[in-house]
Every structure is written in C-alpha cells, then in structure tokens.
Amino acid sequence: MKGLQxxxxxxxxxxxxxxxxxxxxxxxxxxxxxxxxxxGTAVARGGSGVGWDASGNxxxxxxxxxxNDYLLITNCVGCxxxxxASTIVNVSGVTIPIVYNSVPPTTPLAGGNFYWxxxxxxxxxxxxxxxxxxxxxxxxxxxxxxxxxANSCHDxxxxxxxxxxxxxxxxxxCHVFTAxxxxxxxxxxFLKGHGQPPFGDPxxxxxxxxxxxxxxWEATTDPTTGDHNYYKGTTAQYSEGNALANYKxxxxxxxxxxxxxxxxxxxxxxxxxxxxxxxxxxxxxxxxLPTTGEYSAYDPTGAGYSTEAPVAWVDPSNPTRAxxxxxxxxxxxxxxxxxxxxxxxxxxxxxxxxxxxGGCFTCHTTKN
Ligand code: HEC
Ligand code: HEC
Ligand code: HEC
Ligand code: HEC
Ligand code: HEC
Ligand code: HEC
Numbered sequence: 001m002k003g004l005q006x007x008x009x010x011x012x013x014x015x016x017x018x019x020x021x022x023x024x025x026x027x028x029x030x031x032x033x034x035x036x037x038x039x040g041t042a043v044a045r046g047g048s049g050v051g052w053d054a055s056g057n058x059x060x061x062x063x064x065x066x067x068n069d070y071l072l073i074t075n076c077v078g079c080x081x082x083x084x085a086s087t088i089v090n091v092s093g094v095t096i097p098i099v100y101n102s103v104p105p106t107t108p109l110a111g112g113n114f115y116w117x118x119x120x121x122x123x124x125x126x127x128x129x130x131x132x133x134x135x136x137x138x139x140x141x142x143x144x145x146x147x148x149x150a151n152s153c154h155d156x157x158x159x160x161x162x163x164x165x166x167x168x169x170x171x172x173x174c175h176v177f178t179a180x181x182x183x184x185x186x187x188x189x190f191l192k193g194h195g196q197p198p199f200g201d202p203x204x205x206x207x208x209x210x211x212x213x214x215x216x217w218e219a220t221t222d223p224t225t226g227d228h229n230y231y232k233g234t235t236a237q238y239s240e241g242n243a244l245a246n247y248k249x250x251x252x253x254x255x256x257x258x259x260x261x262x263x264x265x266x267x268x269x270x271x272x273x274x275x276x277x278x279x280x281x282x283x284x285x286x287x288x289l290p291t292t293g294e295y296s297a298y299d300p301t302g303a304g305y306s307t308e309a310p311v312a313w314v315d316p317s318n319p320t321r322a323x324x325x326x327x328x329x330x331x332x333x334x335x336x337x338x339x340x341x342x343x344x345x346x347x348x349x350x351x352x353x354x355x356x357x358g359g360c361f362t363c364h365t366t367k368n
Pocket of ligand 4: 076077080097098100110114126128157170172173174189217334
C-alpha cells in the first residue's frame with residue numbers, strides 16, 4: 001500500500017507540476033553563506049557583471065566583505081543573471097530562472113530579458129538598479145499614476161535602495177516582497193504591491209496578482225497541451241486606487257505605475273484613461289476580447305492560444321472563450337524585449353494589406 005501511495009503522489013506531482021511553481025529546492029550552500037567567509041576569503045559577490053557561468057559557478061563582479069540580507073551569496077540581480085545564453089541554469093540540483101543574460105538569450109522567459117535595455121537602449125526595457133542607469137529619456141513612468149510617491153519607483157526603478165523606495169527599488173519596485181521558501185503565498189510570480197496607505201500590514205495586504213504559473217516560466221510552451229502561463233484579467237471597470245487588491249489582474253498591477261493608460265474616462269483628469277467602449281481613446285485593457293467580428297477568429301482557449309499575443313482570463317484556472325481578456329502583457333514584455341517599447345513583436349511589420357500575421361493581427365484578424 002505504501003508503494004501505491006507514493007506512486008499516486010508521484011503521478012499527482014507530475015500532473016500538477018505544470019500548474020504552480022514550487023519553492024526553491026537544493027543545497028543551502030548554492031544560495032547561502034553562513035559567515036561570508038570560506039578559507040578566510042569572502043564568498044558574497046556584488047557589483048556589476050555577477051552571473052552564473054557555463055560550469056555553474058557564480059562569477060563576475062567582485063567578492064565583497066559586505067554580507068547580504070538572509071545570508072545570501074548575492075543579490076536579486078546576481079542570482080538571476082547568467083554569462084551564458086541559457087535562461088534556466090541548473091546548479092547542483094537548483095533550477096534558477098535567468099532574467100538578465102550578458103549575451104543574447106536563446107529563449108527569453110515569459111517576462112522577457114534585461115539584455116536589450118543594456119545593449120539596445122533605454123526603450124528596450126525597464127531601467128532597473130544593478131543592470132541599467134536611469135532612462136535618459138523618461139524621467140517618470142509614462143502615464144504615471146496620480147498618487148504622491150515623489151521620487152519613488154513610480155519615477156525610476158534605477159535608484160539604489162533608499163528612503164524614497166522603501167529601501168527596495170530595482171527588481172523590488174515590482175517584486176516588492178519575495179517568498180522563495182514559501183509555497184503558501186497566493187502571489188503570482190511574487191507580484192505583490194506595497195499595501196495601501198496608511199499601509200498597516202503591507203505584507204499581508206490583498207494587493208497581489210494571481211494566475212496559474214507555468215512550471216518552466218515558458219522556456220518551453222505548447223498551447224495544444226495547455227503548457228503556458230494563465231494570467232488574471234477582469235471585465236470590471238475600474239480607476240486608480242484599490243484596483244489591484246480588488247481585481248488582482250496583471251493589468252491592475254501595471255496601472256499601479258502607469259495609471260493614466262487604463263481607467264475609465266477622465267481618470268484622473270480630463271483626457272486620461274482609455275474610455276468605456278468604442279471609440280476608445282487609449283488601447284483598451286481589462287476588457288473582454290469580443291467573440292464577434294474580426295476577433296471571433298482568435299480562439300485562445302486551446303491550441304489557438306498565442307504566446308506572442310496572449311490574453312488573460314476572468315478565471316485563470318477555468319479559461320473560457322467568452323472570458324478572454326486583453327491585458328498589458330498582450331503586447332509588452334515586462335522586463336524587456338528585442339523591440340522598442342518592450343513590445344512582443346516588430347511593430348514595423350504591422351502593415352495594412354501586407355498579408356502579415358501575428359502581433360496585432362492575432363486579434364485584429366482582418367486588418368492585415
Ligand atoms: C535556490 C536558492 C536557495 C536555496 C537552495 C536555499 N535558499 Fe534559503 N533563501 C533563498 C532566498 C532568495 C531567500 C530570501 C528571502 C525570501 O525571498 O524569502 C532565502 C531565505 C531564507 C531564510 C529566511 C526566510 C525564510 O523563509 O525563513 C531562511 C531561514 C533560509 N533561507 C534557510 C535555508 C536553508 C536552511 C536552506 C537549505 C536547506 C536554504 N535556505 C536553501 C534562497 C535559497
Ligand atoms: C541565491 C539565489 C537567489 C536570489 C539571491 C534571489 N533569487 Fe529569486 N529565485 C531563485 C530561484 C532558484 C528561483 C526559482 C524557484 C523555483 O524553482 O520555483 C527564484 C524565483 C524567483 C521568481 C519567480 C517566482 C515564481 O513564482 O516563479 C522571482 C519573481 C524572483 N525569484 C525574484 C527575486 C527577487 C526580486 C530577488 C531579490 C529580492 C531574488 N529573486 C533573489 C534564486 C534567487
Ligand atoms: C513600480 C512602478 C512600475 C510598474 C509596476 C510598471 N512600470 Fe513600466 N515603467 C516604470 C518607469 C519608472 C518607467 C520609465 C523608466 C524606464 O523605462 O525604466 C517605465 C516605462 C515603461 C515602458 C516604456 C519603456 C521605455 O523605456 O521606453 C513600458 C512599455 C512599460 N513601462 C510597461 C509596463 C508594463 C507592461 C507593466 C506591467 C507589467 C509596467 N510597466 C509596470 C515604472 C513601472
Ligand atoms: C516592471 C515590473 C518588474 C520589474 C522591475 C521586474 N520584474 Fe520580474 N516579473 C515581472 C512580471 C510582470 C513577471 C511575470 C511575467 C509573465 O508571467 O509573463 C515577472 C517575472 C519574473 C520572473 C519569472 C520568470 C519570467 O520571466 O516569467 C523572475 C525570476 C523575475 N521576474 C525576476 C526579476 C528580477 C531578478 C528583477 C530585477 C532584475 C525583476 N524581475 C524586475 C515584473 C517585473
Ligand atoms: C494593443 C497593444 C498594447 C497594449 C494592450 C498595451 N500597450 Fe503599451 N504600447 C503599445 C505600443 C505599440 C506602444 C508604442 C507607442 C505607441 O504606439 O503608443 C506602447 C507604448 C507604451 C509605453 C511607452 C510610452 C512612452 O511614452 O514611451 C508604456 C509606458 C506602455 N505602453 C504601457 C502600457 C501599459 C501599462 C499597458 C496596460 C495598461 C499597455 N501599455 C497596454 C502597445 C500596447
Ligand atoms: C489581445 C488582442 C489584441 C491585440 C494583440 C491588439 N488588439 Fe487592438 N483591440 C483589441 C480589442 C478587443 C479592442 C476593442 C474592440 C472593441 O471595443 O470592439 C481593440 C481596439 C483597438 C483600437 C481602437 C478601436 C476602437 O474601436 O476604438 C485600435 C486602433 C487597435 N485596437 C489597434 C491595435 C494595434 C495597432 C495593435 C498592435 C500594436 C493591437 N490593436 C493589438 C484587441 C487587441
């Protein structure tokens with residue numbers, strides 16, 4: 001009986017491993033250093049250029065006698081970087097998703113990659129502390145939200161941790177809280193806001209994204225077997241404020257910093273927001289993908305799902321055609337991409353009458 005039980009648990013794990021990413025696995029020593037000292041030398045690595053090499057060693061930057069919080073061997077950027085083209089590295093049984101490669105990544109993960117913001121220019125990604133200096137063109141988030149937060153992550157993600165960014169900034173401007181050992185948190189990809197003023201208990205506040213996480217961060221995808229992320233969307237009309245806590249959609253997360261690009265009319269000022277129906281004044285998000293007209297030809301529920309122009313769902317665990325939702329990530333990669341404006345495809349190829357496919361034409365199926 002014992003054997004059978006284990007077999008059933010094993011099968012269960014295989015079947016459901018595609019639906020949620022677990023906590024970290026592997027030897028403590030891959031990620032932690034107890035005293036930041038080994039054979040009398042520092043172990044922690046900092047500075048620019050830190051990353052995993054082809055032999056599974058953390059290289060680049062320099063050894064630093066300044067220890068890290070939680071006894072970690074390096075910081076967010078260092079551990080999620082590689083000097084190879086691989087976006088998943090395996091070190092002694094630990095699987096590490098890479099978001100910044102110092103050479104062009106072979107298969108960028110779902111969020112894209114910070115390679116291009118460094119090598120192609122500021123418009124190719126979010127400028128994040130530890131990877132890129134402040135954006136030379138954008139001194140604040142375009143469509144910035146109305147709330148105070150002066151000189152905060154709403155203006156730049158390139159500042160070092162300090163008083164203006166709650167000692168976070170950089171990666172943690174978006175991944176404000178992390179929980180690498182805790183499977184019980186409902187946060188999709190550690191996308192958890194900082195709580196609402198007067199803040200109270202920000203860690204346990206309800207402002208987080210939900211969704212169904214692909215087990216390899218979309219390093220491989222196969223719509224025919226449902227192998228991809230499932231994002232949360234909503235058809236509720238909302239403005240700036242408590243939308244992330246109320247709806248938990250990926251679009252509500254982006255509008256936390258880019259509020260003017262979403263929202264009902266005149267939110268927060270005349271001419272802001274996207275409108276409530278056609279004619280729209282900004283490209284709509286968190287609206288249903290119509291089942292009629294040119295949109296009827298895109299059925300993302302099964303094999304037809306496009307990872308190039310994905311949709312969100314009212315219920316990510318139970319996707320239905322009528323509840324497919326347009327979202328910010330239908331067109332953008334949040335970390336960065338090989339296209340300006342962090343777009344998911346080459347916008348210059350979206351030409352009326354060209355016969356081209358994909359990109360905008362995935363939904364606007366008769367405009368090509
Ligand atoms: C793959 C990397 C990795 C491995 C392996 C790992 N940790 Fe961690 N650990 C982290 C990170 C990153 C944090 C930072 C805090 C967070 O995000 O929760 C952390 C935080 C912690 C914390 C403080 C926060 C908490 O959740 O309690 C403890 C304690 C801890 N680790 C113990 C261990 C022990 C013991 C092992 C080995 C059995 C281990 N870790 C293996 C990455 C790792
Ligand atoms: C020492 C290595 C290490 C450090 C430091 C580290 N991470 Fe991670 N992180 C990992 C590993 C390994 C995983 C993959 C865990 C798994 O298998 O699900 C991960 C996963 C993640 C994920 C994806 C979570 C998911 O649901 O799939 C995010 C987002 C993330 N880390 C952000 C951060 C941020 C932000 C920091 C800094 C506060 C950080 N990490 C520091 C090793 C690290
Ligand atoms: C914590 C605040 C914050 C959040 C959340 C945020 N952004 Fe941004 N975003 C910024 C800032 C600041 C800039 C301008 C500086 C830069 O490009 O890094 C920016 C710039 C951009 C740009 C223009 C890039 C360029 O350099 O020209 C795009 C596109 C963008 N964001 C999309 C998104 C999307 C999509 C999301 C949701 C996944 C999102 N942002 C979430 C702060 C944020
Ligand atoms: C502008 C907000 C933003 C910033 C800044 C940001 N991330 Fe993310 N990150 C996201 C979003 C949104 C996702 C989910 C992407 C998806 O599922 O399509 C994500 C996903 C991830 C993942 C899972 C892999 C993937 O591509 O899905 C990791 C690991 C991660 N982020 C680490 C980091 C690290 C490390 C940094 C800093 C170098 C960082 N992030 C900065 C928004 C951000
Ligand atoms: C239908 C595709 C599409 C959707 C959906 C979309 N965007 Fe964009 N976005 C674009 C394109 C294309 C550009 C390039 C400039 C333009 O044509 O407006 C852009 C540009 C941007 C910029 C840069 C503006 C500047 O001044 O440089 C930001 C920031 C941005 N988008 C954020 C968002 C956010 C946040 C959302 C969700 C609320 C979103 N986008 C939804 C296609 C889209
Ligand atoms: C994920 C599906 C999707 C993608 C991808 C997409 N759109 Fe849209 N778009 C829509 C939907 C849905 C509407 C709203 C239709 C309605 O209200 O009937 C819309 C509305 C518009 C409108 C305004 C129409 C109006 O009636 O006011 C324009 C213009 C537009 N899209 C252009 C683009 C361009 C250009 C791209 C590529 C950069 C793009 N769209 C990508 C789904 C999409």
